[in-house]
Amino acid sequence: AxxxxxxxxxxxxxxxxxxxxxxxxxxxxxxxxxxxxxxxxxxxxxxxxxxxxxxxxxxxxxxxxxxxxxxxxxxxxxxxxxxxxxxxxxxxxxxxxxxxxxxxxxxxxxxxxxxxxxITNQPIARFGSTLVSRGQFEGYMQLLRDNFSADNLAGVMCRGTVSVDWRGYLYDCDFNQMLDLPMPVLASDRPHLRELLEQPLNQHPIATRDHCFACTAGQGSSCGGTLN
Ligand code: SF4
Incomplete structure (x- = not known):
């Protein structure tokens, strides 16, 4: 390793x-x-x-x-x-x-x-709640969708990084971790780090939802900052 x-x-x-x-x-x-x-x-x-x-x-x-x-x-x-x-x-x-x-x-x-x-704010967790309480959630989602750039798809961090919580459970990214959305892989409801050693992750599916538009908007966003 x-x-x-x-x-x-x-x-x-x-x-x-x-x-x-x-x-x-x-x-x-x-x-x-x-x-x-x-x-x-x-x-x-x-x-x-x-x-x-x-x-x-x-x-x-x-x-x-x-x-x-x-x-x-x-x-x-x-x-x-x-x-x-x-x-x-x-x-x-x-x-x-x-x-x-x-x-x-x-x-x-x-x-x-x-x-x-x-990093572009994800419309989830505390930031998402604040948007909802201020009536800004739909407007922000529209901003993210309007600025979608397909050029960012190749660089989103879920394609080359895994997120591991303190118990060793796996997620496609830390945003999915915050949403408690496990990595849809390894034929398990709760894939764990210990299972990763026996299972290559190439070509595995990624759990995507609407919040992913934050990663693909504008100059792109990942744990390494902008994508382009
Ligand atoms: S939020 Fe979606 S696009 Fe962004 S890294 Fe996570 S799974 Fe990938």
Whole structure:
């Protein structure tokens, strides 16, 4: 399994939670790539969206990762940040935003990272509920459908990545994991990681629903950011 890349979708504040102080060291020792959400490089915007003190703890988490080699030039410890739009819109161009993040985080906090990934919000879970409560759900779905691009189909992450929950159960992506939509494969209602070793996944079906339009809209969206 040495050629399998493992990515941890990391909440930066967990790195300073009591009982999890050694998590960053563990991830570094296991050569796990870290992908962490940071909705803005400004304290005020992050704290308004995520709660008081979240920005400070996120910066502390990033400093800890940098000190272990994450995101540093020449290091093989990958550190990527994730940006989602806050409202019912498609993300802005990824490269320009990455340049802004890199400049601000380096200048203000001495923090470095590899790439910023802009990800289109999925109309599910908390974001989906917010859209429904504001009467914006249908409009957002229409925006996603109107911006469908077939060029993105070859790159959607479910074609080359599996998502594994903490119990070892398998999903086509972390969005399907949030929806508790298991990978439709392995002749099992609940395919598990242990079954994967005996079963190649080539050509297996993928559980798609309307939320998949978020991956195919505009410049495309995946755990690696835009697709084109
Ligand atoms: S949301 Fe749909 S298209 Fe996107 S990665 Fe998951 S299964 Fe694939």
């Amino acid at each position: 040495a050629d399998i890349k493992v990515i941890d979708r990391c909440n930066l504040t967990i790195l300073s939670e009591p009982g999890h102080e050694d998590l960053a060291e563990f991830l570094a020792a296991e050569q796990v790539a870290v992908s962490a959400s940071l909705p803005c490089y400004s304290r005020d915007n992050v704290d308004i969206q995520r709660g008081d003190g979240v920005f400070e703890r996120s910066i502390a988490g990033l400093r800890k990762l940098n000190a272990l080699g994450y995101g540093q030039p020449g290091s093989n410890l990958e550190l990527n940040l994730v940006y989602n739009p806050q409202g019912p819109s498609l993300p802005p161009p990824q490269q320009a935003l990455e340049n802004d993040y890199k400049a601000h985080l380096k200048e203000d906090f001495g923090i470095v990272f590899n790439h910023l990934h802009t």
